[in-house]
Amino acid sequence: MKSYCYLFTIIIVVIVSSSCSKSSSPSSNQNDIKLYAASLNTIQQSIMGKWQLTYMHGGFSGIDTVYTKNEYWQFLNNNRVIETVNNAVVTDTTIVWNYIQLWNTYSMGIHYHYYIMDSILNNVLTIHDYTSEPYYYHFMRIKS
Numbered sequence: 001m002k003s004y005c006y007l008f009t010i011i012i013v014v015i016v017s018s019s020c021s022k023s024s025s026p027s028s029n030q031n032d033i034k035l036y037a038a039s040l041n042t043i044q045q046s047i048m049g050k051w052q053l054t055y056m057h058g059g060f061s062g063i064d065t066v067y068t069k070n071e072y073w074q075f076l077n078n079n080r081v082i083e084t085v086n087n088a089v090v091t092d093t094t095i096v097w098n099y100i101q102l103w104n105t106y107s108m109g110i111h112y113h114y115y116i117m118d119s120i121l122n123n124v125l126t127i128h129d130y131t132s133e134p135y136y137y138h139f140m141r142i143k144s
Contacts, residue, residue: 035117037104040097043117050074051125051139058128058135066135073139081110100130 035043053071057064074082075095083091096109100116107114107130114130115137123141128134 031123032119032121034119036119038117040099040106043106044075044079046120047075047117047125048077049144050142052142053137053139056135056137058133060133062133064135072142083110 033042033046035046038046051073053068053073055065055067057066070084070086072084074084076082079095079097081091081093081095082089091110093111098107098109098114099105100107103116105116107116108127109115115127116130116134118126118128118136120126120141125139125141126136127139128136
């Protein structure tokens, strides 16, 4: 009988301790935002500034990963983007925004290449190609 009481006590302790939750939640970055279903104005304001492309992954295999160095995209307030690689400007153009009703989101067009804006989490901007086998691009915000 003593062993049953001991077993019962252990079971209760396990149940009670597993059902408890921590009262403190991890702090989230105040600038974190899901861009996927945001308004165009929110997207434009959130991406404003200079970003360093750190890596991209995906593609046909889904596992291809490419790390980059010295590649920057700067989003300006006049709907322009300037892309530099090794301090040489490779793109300086106007962004074409298109609403995709089926997905309730906007695509960003740069020279006939379209991207979907995903999110900004911990100062990392993630976007992906608007294709069936997309690359996901990860940018770090550059402080001015």
